[in-house]
Amino acid sequence: xxxxxxxxxxxxxxxxxxxxxxxxxxxxxxxxxxxxxxxxxxxxxxxxxxxxxxxxxxxxxxxxxxxxxxxxxxxxxxxxxxxxxxxxxxxxxxxxxxxxxxxxxxxxxxxxxxxxxxxxxxxxxxxxxxxxxxxxxxxxxx
Numbered sequence: 001x002x003x004x005x006x007x008x009x010x011x012x013x014x015x016x017x018x019x020x021x022x023x024x025x026x027x028x029x030x031x032x033x034x035x036x037x038x039x040x041x042x043x044x045x046x047x048x049x050x051x052x053x054x055x056x057x058x059x060x061x062x063x064x065x066x067x068x069x070x071x072x073x074x075x076x077x078x079x080x081x082x083x084x085x086x087x088x089x090x091x092x093x094x095x096x097x098x099x100x101x102x103x104x105x106x107x108x109x110x111x112x113x114x115x116x117x118x119x120x121x122x123x124x125x126x127x128x129x130x131x132x133x134x135x136x137x138x139x140x141x142x
Contacts, residue, residue: 015063015117022113027105035109041096042110043070045088046138048081049130055079058126061118085133108140115141 024035043062047055047070059070083091089103098106114123127139 012064016065019063019066019113019117022116023109026109026112038096038098038106039066039110039113040069040072041092041098042107042138044073044095045091046126047071047074048079049083049088049134050126051080051129052076054126054129058122061122063117083134084131085137088134088137103137104140107138111139111141 020032020035020039023039024030024032027035027038029035043066046058050058055074055076059067062070089100092098092103092106093100096106111123123139127135130138
């Protein structure tokens with residue numbers, strides 16, 4: 001006899017929903033799909049700019065379902081990609097489907113939301129590995 005435990009994935013789903021909600025509130029918007037796109041785009045841009053080791057350390061602290069989003073489509077043999085802040089912003093516009101003028105608000109919303117979900121100092125360690133122009137774009141709260 002097979003038993004289904006609906007609570008098995010509840011925590012993973014709830015922690016991902018809380019992070020997406022936090023991004024939405026920080027933007028601010030009620031559109032969770034939009035917040036999800038923004039979070040995903042920011043994570044992918046960061047992921048592709050980091051080394052494999054740094055990326056793995058960062059991802060280990062993400063909520064389980066968000067970690068899956070982070071790694072979705074990743075090709076570790078192609079990282080770190082060398083792109084500047086301009087291309088970084090272009091990628092955010094394209095992947096999140098946002099206007100260029102919304103990039104600073106979007107990245108600030110993601111960083112603000114992530115600060116409550118990662119261990120203290122994790123974002124600073126990750127940002128320290130980025131070139132100054134990309135660091136400034138991806139971390140406007142510094």
